[in-house]
Amino acid sequence: MxxxxxxxRLAFAAAAAATALAAHAGRSCxxxxxxxxxxxxxxxxxxxxxxxLEASGADVVVLARAGQDLGEYGLRYSHLGxxxxxxxxxxxxxxxxxxxxxxxxxxxxGLGEFFLDDLWRYEAAWVVPxxxxxxxxxxxxxxxxSRIVRLHIEPYSIVSYAWGRKYQQSNQWAVETMAAAMExxxxxxxxxxxxxxxxKGYEPTTLxxxxxxxxxxxxxxxxVAFDDHPNEKRFSDRIETVTVDxxxxxxxxxxxxxxxVTLKLQ
Numbered sequence: 001m002x003x004x005x006x007x008x009r010l011a012f013a014a015a016a017a018a019t020a021l022a023a024h025a026g027r028s029c030x031x032x033x034x035x036x037x038x039x040x041x042x043x044x045x046x047x048x049x050x051x052x053l054e055a056s057g058a059d060v061v062v063l064a065r066a067g068q069d070l071g072e073y074g075l076r077y078s079h080l081g082x083x084x085x086x087x088x089x090x091x092x093x094x095x096x097x098x099x100x101x102x103x104x105x106x107x108x109x110g111l112g113e114f115f116l117d118d119l120w121r122y123e124a125a126w127v128v129p130x131x132x133x134x135x136x137x138x139x140x141x142x143x144x145x146s147r148i149v150r151l152h153i154e155p156y157s158i159v160s161y162a163w164g165r166k167y168q169q170s171n172q173w174a175v176e177t178m179a180a181a182m183e184x185x186x187x188x189x190x191x192x193x194x195x196x197x198x199x200k201g202y203e204p205t206t207l208x209x210x211x212x213x214x215x216x217x218x219x220x221x222x223x224v225a226f227d228d229h230p231n232e233k234r235f236s237d238r239i240e241t242v243t244v245d246x247x248x249x250x251x252x253x254x255x256x257x258x259x260x261v262t263l264k265l266q
Contacts, residue, residue: 034116041122045265046111049124050090052263053083060084060134060141062174062257063092064244065114066121073207077125077244080171081114084141093141093148095170097156102222104156104170106149122265127248129257133182140181151176151190157225162204162240164228165190172242175202178256200254205243 053061063083070078081094092114097104115124129137140147153168160167168176168190179193187193226234233240251257 038118039116041265042116042119043112045119045122045124045263046115048265049115049126049263050111052261053085053090053126056128056261058085058128058134060137061126061128062247062251063114063124063126064248065117065119066123067117067119069120073205075205075243075245077248078120080174080244080247082137082141082174082177083111083114083126084138086142095152095168095173097158097170097223100221100223102156102225103154104168105154106152106173124263125244125248125260127251127257127260129251130255133178133256136181136184137178140177140184147181147184148177150188151180151193153190156223157228158221158223159207159209159226159239159241161228161230162242163194163198166228167225169242171244171247175242175247200250200256202250202254203246204240205246207239207241208237209239 049063061083062080064077064080066076067078070076079094081092083090083092090111091108092111093106093108094114095104095106115122128134152173153165155167156169157167158169160169160172162172175197176190176193179196180187183196187196226239229239248260252259
């Protein structure tokens with residue numbers, strides 16, 4: 001066990017070094033080096049998460065982090081991706097906004113990189129999908145890259161409409177990709193993926209955002225847009241979007257996974 005933990009620490013340290021040299025995907029691109037304390041805590045959270053994922057016996061989990069303080073909206077987590085076992089190492093596939101712009105891309109990273117992203121709270125959470133869902137997700141994650149990017153689009157809004165196709169935020173890509181993995185023969189586009197989500201009873205989070213909040217977000221941030229939301233909802237301050245919390249509530253309800261597991265760094 002000690003040798004295994006030492007190997008995990010070595011892997012996380014390597015991931016941290018790589019992250020320091022990489023582009024700031026998912027961040028504001030401020031020119032400031034990461035603090036030693038930030039790296040240490042992120043790597044510790046990654047190590048503890050890997051240990052618990054190993055103990056769970058899962059091959060794929062839906063993994064979340066708390067990158068922003070969303071408490072005023074009743075939300076605990078901000079971002080999710082798919083963590084999966086790859087030759088004994090846990091990797092994460094997820095969609096990241098590029099430096100606060102209106103564009104995003106898909107990334108395959110280590111657990112250390114996933115948590116080394118200016119976390120608001122050093123806490124991880126995950127849902128272990130059912131064996132069938134795990135098998136289908138793992139097939140999609142391990143096969144040709146086209147399986148993963150098929151439903152991805154580059155235009156990004158952090159509050160993209162859950163049932164729209166003009167933009168796509170990170171959590172939205174993950175759930176739509178789950179739909180395509182579950183029904184690869186019949187789901188070939190985002191409209192079909194969203195129809196599957198509705199059939200399975202997915203319910204997006206409704207954010208109550210007034211006109212001043214909407215205007216401020218649109219003017220001040222390139223990665224925030226509201227023009228894909230139906231007018232009757234947007235102008236009544238109802239912004240429906242895909243959140244981690246809504247996905248975590250939906251998966252057990254739909255029989256797609258177990259109850260969420262939480263790991264807090266002491």
